[in-house]
Amino acid sequence: MRAVLAYVEDKPAAMREIYRILKPGGRFAIAEPILRDEALEVCMLKQLVDSRAFNTEDPFFPLLLRCRAAQFPDTEEKARALPITNYGERDLVRFAIDAGFTDIHLELHIEVRTEDSLPWETFVRTSPHPLAPSLEEVFEKEFTHDERMYLEVRMRAIFESGAQLGAERIAYLTAKKP
Template structure:
């Protein structure tokens, strides 16, 4: 979405339906600290979430592993969705296309924290440990590790498995 907004330093961006603040924090990353982002949401808990200093630090880690750059957007491994399957089928000349998306969300068994730190979410991403070293100050890293480790070791980690089934007719 931010690709269609002409972000510039000093402007004000209204993020309506802020959720976890991803759009607003990404706008700040792109345009710099002088951009003003007004975050609104009907969910008071979500708005409080954006005020927690943990949120922008966590989003900075996610942004390092899943960069919002032209290169990342051009690579299927980092920018791919179910709509792409439909587009590929259309481009290949198929008709009567049907897509079913199944998402299973459940708790996952936790890896040891040290293994998690050294694991990459996809082949092009740095590990969390590498992100901490390159993107964080010593104090930020200590703070992030305490908060993330507590969440990670709580056993309340959710994982999502996504499977898309596409059927179509070849004319």
């Protein structure tokens, strides 16, 4: 399975169901995106904005928060409630153990790269995950023209500098039903 549990609210129940339908000696493999870190980054940004620990004359961080909060939860409670962000790689192992699987193997692949490998026009039309709007959609729906112009100029400069890193995290888990 690939990116199935990411959309399931009760992952332990899903793992138990996988265990139930497998024959003894059966194996399964999953590949799941791990998006909890991105959600926690947005939560931290919200804490920064709420604490006003920056130049309050510059609207960049509050606008950035509005933008990122349209794509990821901005509180830990919301992150725990959203199926795509309510788990990490260690949770997948625990779910498999609790369901009764053995011979569990998990590999976490993290690919960190600069975001400048895409043209800006492609980047703004790309969603960070299937449940999130693209940056372009967020700009159109959540911002006034002036806010969008300000934020887009700042974000594009960072993006095109080549200094912005992006990370993709995927957990690959295999297990066996004894």
